[in-house]
Structures are given as C-alpha cells and as structure tokens.
Amino acid sequence: MSTPLYDALTAYARSNPARFHMPGHKGTPLSAPEFSPLTPLDVTELPPTGNLYEAGAPFDEAQQLWARAFGFDHCQFLTGGSTLGIHTGLALFTSPGDRVAVDRACHRSVYNALALLDLEPVFLERPWLGEENLIGPFSQKDVEKILDVHPDVKTVCITSPTYAGLLSDIPAISGEIHRRGGKLFVDGAHGAHLPCLGVDAFSGADGVVVSAHKTLPALGQGALLFYRGGVEDRVRRWSSVFGTSSPSYPILASLDLCRDWLEGEGKGEYRRVRDRVAGLRERFPSLGGELPLDPTRLTLKVKDGPAFARALEERGIYPEMEDGGHVVLICTGSDSEDSFVRLEPNRRTVVAYAPGQK
Numbered sequence: 325m326s327t328p329l330y331d332a333l334t335a336y337a338r339s340n341p342a343r344f345h346m347p348g349h350k351g352t353p354l355s356a357p358e359f360s361p362l363t364p365l366d367v368t369e370l371p372p373t374g375n376l377y378e379a380g381a382p383f384d385e386a387q388q389l390w391a392r393a394f395g396f397d398h399c400q401f402l403t404g405g406s407t408l409g410i411h412t413g414l415a416l417f418t419s420p421g422d423r424v425a426v427d428r429a430c431h432r433s434v435y436n437a438l439a440l441l442d443l444e445p446v447f448l449e450r451p452w453l454g455e456e457n458l459i460g461p462f463s464q465k466d467v468e469k470i471l472d473v474h475p476d477v478k479t480v481c482i483t484s485p486t487y488a489g490l491l492s493d494i495p496a497i498s499g500e501i502h503r504r505g506g507k508l509f510v511d512g513a514h515g516a517h518l519p520c521l522g523v524d525a526f527s528g529a530d531g532v533v534v535s536a537h538k539t540l541p542a543l544g545q546g547a548l549l550f551y552r553g554g555v556e557d558r559v560r561r562w563s564s565v566f567g568t569s570s571p572s573y574p575i576l577a578s579l580d581l582c583r584d585w586l587e588g589e590g591k592g593e594y595r596r597v598r599d600r601v602a603g604l605r606e607r608f609p610s611l612g613g614e615l616p617l618d619p620t621r622l623t624l625k626v627k628d629g630p631a632f633a634r635a636l637e638e639r640g641i642y643p644e645m646e647d648g649g650h651v652v653l654i655c656t657g658s659d660s661e662d663s664f665v666r667l668e669p670n671r672r673t674v675v676a677y678a679p680g681q682k
C-alpha cells in the first residue's frame with residue numbers, strides 16, 4: 325500500500341498520544357457508534373500529521389502520488405469540494421478586473437468566484453445539443469470564435485465532463501488557448517475517475533479540479549486541484565483563503581486511500597462498470613451514440629424527468645438528478661452488481677418507471 329497521509333494518521337493514533345489539541349472529541353467514541361471508528365484519525369496540524377497549507381511530509385508525497393496519476397506537476401488536496409478548487413483555480417489564473425470566458429451552464433461556484441474575484445464573464449456561445457436540451461460539448465472552434473471576438477480574454481474556464489457526461493476536446497481546446505498566450509482551467513468536478521479508464525480528459529489544461537467525492541470512493545467534500553509547476557505557494561495560499569483553517573483529516577486521508585485503491589483493484593471495478601453502463605445504454609433510451617461521453621455516466625432520456633425519478637425512488641432507486649428530459653445516474657466502481665440488476669429494464673420495470681413510455 326502507498327498511502328503516506330493515511331499511514332501518518334494511523335501511526336499517530338497508535339502512538340497513544342495525550343491529545344491536548346482539536347478536535348474536542350480527543351479521539352474517543354462519539355455518542356452515535358457509527359461515527360466512532362474515525363475519531364482516532366480525526367486530528368489537526370501536528371508535526372507527525374503535517375499541514376495541508378504548507379510544504380512538507382506527509383502531504384507532499386501524498387499529493388505528488390496523485391499528481392503523477394493524473395499527469396500533472398502538482399496536486400492540492402481540498403476539503404471544500406470542487407467549489408473550493410474553482411475559487412482557488414480562478415484566483416490563480418486571473419487578476420481583478422479580467423474578463424474570463426466561461427460556459428453558460430457552469431456551476432454556481434464559477435459565478436460566485438467571478439463575483440468574489442471581481443472578474444467579468446464572456447460567455448461561450450453554443451453548443452446546445454438542440455434536441456437534447458443540453459449544453460456541451462465544446463470544440464476548439466467554439467473557443468476560437470470567442471477568442472477572435474475578445475482577444476483580451478486570457479483565461480477560459482470550461483466544464484468537462486458535464487453533469488450529463490459530455491466531454492469537450494480539452495487537448496485541442498488547450499492548444500488553441502496556448503497559441504494565444506492564454507490559460508485553460510477545467511471544471512472536471514464529475515471526471516475524477518476518467519484517467520483510470522484511459523480517457524484523455526484533461527491533458528493540456530493548465531489547471532483542473534475534480535470532485536473525488538463525486539465519482540471515487542472518497543468522503544464527501546474530498547476534491548483535488550491539479551496544476552502545472554511554479555505556483556505551488558500561490559495555490560496553497562489561495563486554497564487557504566477560501567478553505568477552512570481546520571481541514572478534515574479523514575476527508576484528506578480518504579483521498580490517499582482511493583488513489584491507492586484505483587491503482588490496484590479499483591481500475592478493474594471501473595472497467596466492469598463501464599461495460600455495464602454500455603449495456604444499459606443499449607437497453608434504456610439514453611445519451612450515447614456518437615457523443616463524446618464519460619463511459620460510466622448513465623443519462624436516461626425520458627419524457628418527464630421528475631415523474632421518472634419519482635417512479636425510481638418508489639422502487640428504492642435514487643438517481644443523482646433529473647431535469648425535464650433526463651435522469652442522471654452516477655455509476656462508479658463502488659456500485660454493486662445488485663444495484664445494476666435493480667435497474668434492469670424488463671417489461672414490468674419499464675412500465676413502472678415511466679407509464680406510457682417505451
């Protein structure tokens with residue numbers, strides 16, 4: 325196992341420390357037993373446990389292992405989700421007053437960052453997938469068009485993959501932006517698992533944030549910011565401006581653990597799920613065909629999203645989200661075969677899911 329942060333925490337817990345530091349539970353059981361196994365690892369910044377916002381052990385090694393897995397120079401662990409990574413990334417690549425090209429369907433954390441950092445948006449037009457009523461994916465041409473009209477724009481922020489799983493051509497887009505002396509920041513919140521499936525989702529980007537907690541076996545809020553070299557101190561400083569000064573060590577250690585798992589048996593689990601989703605896409609009306617898609621995302625096409633989701637929920641199946649015409653199911657290497665079997669579209673379940681829909 326290669327889990328430097330998790331190892332440091334377990335070694336500290338085993339050393340029988342007298343904990344005159346935060347958190348107040350002091351590593352003892354909480355009143356609900358479900359929470360208790362984690363408290364010995366729920367610590368604060370100490371010489372043996374390191375400091376997320378400073379260079380040094382064990383974070384340097386833990387973050388470096390992740391950076392290598394993603395093909396970037398550096399990685400910053402985050403305990404405030406991709407939201408924190410988007411604030412940090414946009415602060416890193418802009419100066420107050422700059423204009424930034426963003427897609428209209430970007431997450432609210434992008435809009436909040438624009439307001440917080442005094443940035444002005446320039447919206448990437450299109451691409452609406454007309455009959456799908458979805459935004460994305462973006463091409464090099466879409467970015468070229470906006471930068472031709474607004475040559476002063478030096479930072480582009482694109483969501484890829486989208487909630488529905490649409491993948492923009494980041495390698496081509498980043499090439500176009502770099503030719504013009506700009507930087508590309510990718511909100512890849514939904515794509516933390518893509519490199520382990522060999523999908524070239526982020527190469528060429530100057531910065532990428534992924535929510536490990538969305539598609540990997542990491543605790544809620546665990547996220548990763550990947551970036552190129554030379555700005556390490558600024559990344560630590562900006563993430564500490566927007567993040568808590570008491571980051572959760574269990575969340576951070578879960579990032580360490582899920583990388584290690586992915587490098588072992590986890591990869592096979594994601595391949596299993598990719599193949600399972602491919603089969604389900606053929607049997608359910610769903611996004612697929614020629615579209616560049618996250619191979620694990622199942623976006624069902626339905627007549628009435630809320631009604632369809634309710635029908636699923638009545639069967640004890642809880643999707644991630646729905647809109648008028650889609651129901652989005654997040655599938656990961658942690659989904660059991662039993663969960664997939666419950667989705668199977670035999671005649672009875674299709675009728676139960678969506679009365680009148682074939």
Ligand SMILES: Cc1ncc(COP(=O)(O)O)c(C=O)c1O
Pocket residue numbers: 404405406407408430431433483486487511513514535545547
């Ligand atoms: C596209 C996108 N970006 C960013 C975020 C924020 O991620 P987090 O919840 O990890 O802060 C989300 C959350 O759903 C999202 O869908």
